Amino acid sequence: MNQLPLQGIRVLDLSWIIAGPTTTRFLASMGAEVIKVGSARRPDPSTRGPAFQAYNQSKRYASLNISKPEGLELVKQLLAISDVVIENFAAGVIERLGLGYDVARAARPDIIMVASSGTGHFGPHTDYVAYGSLLQHYTGWNSISGHPGREPVTGGLWADPWVGMELAMVAVACLNNRALTGEGQYVDFSMAEALSGCLPEAVLDYQMNDRVKEPMGNQDDWYAPHSVYHCSGSDRWVAIAVTNDSEWAALCGLIGRPDLASNSKYATAEGRRKFQDEIGVTITEWTVQHEDVKAMHLLQQAGVPAGPSQDILRVFQEPQLSETGYFNRVQTRDGEERDLPGLPWRFEGAEAPTLTEAPVLGEHNNYVYQDLLGLSPTEVIQMVEEQIIY
């Protein structure tokens, strides 16, 4: 199709921090008009620093103090002209603010309200205070990652970005249903369940074999060799995953050890798993002679899946991203030209997604309150003075 698919959709964004803003970034990039509402009274904690720029690209941003009755009234007017509203406060907060689904539906009967919280909006632990990093522990996501016998891993930014994308998918699914039936929807989304949904192998292994899946570092249940190997330079590694016998033969040829390919000990994945430590020593004898990117190219030319283990700055500099139109060069308000992140999909032959700089709080007050809600300039000024538009 030629136009962006979400053209004509308006989204009221009451969310903050990471997950909700990630959702509305996807929706805004693909054609929806997203109106983010926030207040200087309780600023979005991610406002500080470049992260806010990434999470809030392509949106409009109005300031509004919903602790005042007049502020709440304005939100209801915005609900009345929105197709989707999204919030990611702790469970129960939006209702206490006077903006629950009953209120939203009264303002707009076919509204789609997407509500995301740590453990969902009903159930015995619905009140649990949650952060994404903790949910990765609670949901078992971290229990299958790490090294056997060592402390659980504590890093890994996964929960919020994953949930951000999944919420966007669900919101659009609800738009599809509304187009067919005219019906709105309340979506009770649990971040914890989204993470637990990413471990079907471990969940089924437990039922099939009464086994609690242990973490296994870089190794794999089936493939071998399957790890990272030291390259030249400090803390430089290339990941290599041999997924079949012909890749194994190709690897042995490349590293100058064709004898290993004909050694019956290593002829099957099972054998290579059993002896992967000694195989690793041999592979490393070759990888340490090469820079990681060079090793990747040599391995890929030989038909072996491989790539360097990179930090985020090297990812930012990836030719695979810069040469495929992933980034969007934008002049930011400090006058600098910067490459801002893009989207993981391309709609071929269609209008380019909207990926602009993130707004600042209140930047679109006139558009939202005058153009959309029909307030007069004098009324807006007065509400600013009264810290309603604030």
Place this chain on the structure above:
Amino acid sequence: MTPRGLLPGVRVLDVSQGISGPYCAKILAQMGAEVIKVEPLYGDSARRMGPFPGDVAHSEKSGLFLALNANKYGVTLDLTSTDGAESFRKLAATADVVIENPPPIYLDDLGLGYEMLQELNPGLILTSITPFGRRGPYKDFKATDLTLYHMSGHAHGLLGAVKDPDNDPPIRAGGHQAEFVGGLAAATATMMAIYGKQMTGQGSQINVSSFEAMVTQLISGLANSAWGRPAPPRDLAKVEEAAIGGMVGAIGGILPCNDGYVAISPREDAQWERWLGVMGNPTWSTDDCYSTRDARQKNSPSLWKLLSDWSISYSKHEIARLGQEQRVPCFPVNTVLDLMGDEHLAHREFFVDIEHPEAGTLKYPGAAYKLSNSKLPLAARPAPLLGQHNQEIFKGLNR
């Protein structure tokens, strides 16, 4: 009766194999689309991946395959044969969406690419998931979950900083997270295209890169790079310097318990005060080195030692309960065993029972969302046996 879900009347042909594509199609199936899985005669490669009961490979009992393909119909076609290609074209003419994830099956190379399919069916949506997309220097590179996890920057963050980076390499997450996020990105884009089709009647050709899907999970890090910030160091010594510079926050961590670990994050001052209450207000808590957030961050190694000395006498569920009662963000570090017995998940009916003729009745992770006005067909049917619906589906095509 099977619930209609959110996508009634949408027909999807899933010619993908392995994980990313089938996961995308699984999402569409549980949202209510009619998904027909088209497998080669030798079956989807995921049928040969575990877990298997008793660790004995069986093409109808792969836990991974069963989870990724529940709620789909299944047919077999040899797309390289004239008859197979013809049947595929007939099916594609009736579909709204086709999903592929080459390699090994490239619809383009089989003469069944977007141009041809669009001629048959102008409103068709073709979603192609590949490791690196269809452009750029890596477009023909091979990739696996391991290589994608490392190349995209995730592995550097997962383990956190370590004492000896040259002997303690970055690691990937367990399972197949890179493949899953590629599938989720594809489902998100496809859902948008389905909406666009409903509004305009027009189809779409969508290319999804699993690498870019992984990278897009780290847009905050990319923005930091765009603003000239360095990457977070993997060397613990350098992190401590960085923490003082305000780049890395000592905002939480894990504590050992008598039966595992508990994860806590009393990052705000008020949360910290309440956490001290949970611990019975130990005398050291008023020391200058722990009394402010900055001080706690600076002295986090000695602080975590003090916290650990306390936590080791309790169970992980005990501490999580005590902490949450005082509204401190803390959770037990759970395994799948804990998940299967979790009262909250049980109350929310997160796991879904599906009976399969070969593998029996098993619990599968359900959807992370509950809808007020629609029910989702989460357990409409088990993953198909190889070729199970050939007769039923092909009969309708006068084959």
